Amino acid sequence: MSKVVFSREQIAAYAEASGDRNPIHLDDDFARSVGLPGVIAHGMLQMGLLANLAVEAAGGDPRRVRRLSVRFAGMVEPGEEVEFGSASRADGRLELWARKADGTPVLTKGMAELA
Amino acid sequence: MAAFARAIDADPDAGVPPTYAAAYALFTTAPQLFGDPEAAVDFGRLVHAEQEFSWDRHPEPGETITARAKVAADIERRGARFLTYETTCTAADGSPLATSRALFVVRP
Numbered sequence: 001m002s003k004v005v006f007s008r009e010q011i012a013a014y015a016e017a018s019g020d021r022n023p024i025h026l027d028d029d030f031a032r033s034v035g036l037p038g039v040i041a042h043g044m045l046q047m048g049l050l051a052n053l054a055v056e057a058a059g060g061d062p063r064r065v066r067r068l069s070v071r072f073a074g075m076v077e078p079g080e081e082v083e084f085g086s087a088s089r090a091d092g093r094l095e096l097w098a099r100k101a102d103g104t105p106v107l108t109k110g111m112a113e114l115a
Numbered sequence: 116m117a118a119f120a121r122a123i124d125a126d127p128d129a130g131v132p133p134t135y136a137a138a139y140a141l142f143t144t145a146p147q148l149f150g151d152p153e154a155a156v157d158f159g160r161l162v163h164a165e166q167e168f169s170w171d172r173h174p175e176p177g178e179t180i181t182a183r184a185k186v187a188a189d190i191e192r193r194g195a196r197f198l199t200y201e202t203t204c205t206a207a208d209g210s211p212l213a214t215s216r217a218l219f220v221v222r223p
Contacts, residue, residue: 004124018138020141030159033159044134044166048119048123048125049123051123051134054133062132063130063172067168072164072165
């Protein structure tokens with residue numbers, strides 16, 4: 001389990017490093033013009049943070065992560081805190097999820113397969 | 116790659132973070148789809164709804180990767196458009212590395 005408070009700086013750093021410079025993540029005015037409350041975090045930033053739990057479960061070796069899937073269920077704005085969680089399943093897979101403090105789902109149907 | 120690892124609070128020395136595939140699989144190719152007038156994807160209304168990655172092998176830093184993408188499905192339902200976008204990544208010798216399957220929804 002881990003908790004992350006999303007920040008504009010982290011979202012901007014992710015945009016730069018990933019190549020996803022969609023202005024909905026960087027420009028409040030643009031984000032509002034398309035009906036969003038303001039800039040939002042990349043779904044892939046959420047998934048990247050969630051994937052850290054899979055790497056952890058793989059003993060810290062990212063090469064052992066064979067499959068990773070999520071459903072993007074909720075938007076995250078800067079300043080919001082998200083809790084990331086994982087649970088091992090009987091079939092050896094890892095179940096993964098992320099949600100806000102009030103229970104609002106952020107990432108659902110998260111699943112990892114490890115080698 | 117190190118900047119990417121730091122941006123997701125991962126250890127840059129542990130190896131390539133799995134979701135760095137966002138950079139080498141998804142955002143090497145997706146801008147071509149979003150920028151294609153024939154595909155007519157309304158970027159401002161685009162939502163990334165689902166994402167799946169699978170790896171035969173993870174790339175190493177410095178490796179050259181070839182990413183090929185295609186629209187596997189393009190469906191309209193209740194005014195929203197559902198685009199399934201599949202990317203296949205191969206190593207320099209042609210051996211398979213990773214595949215990405217993204218579901219994009221264009222809101223009405």
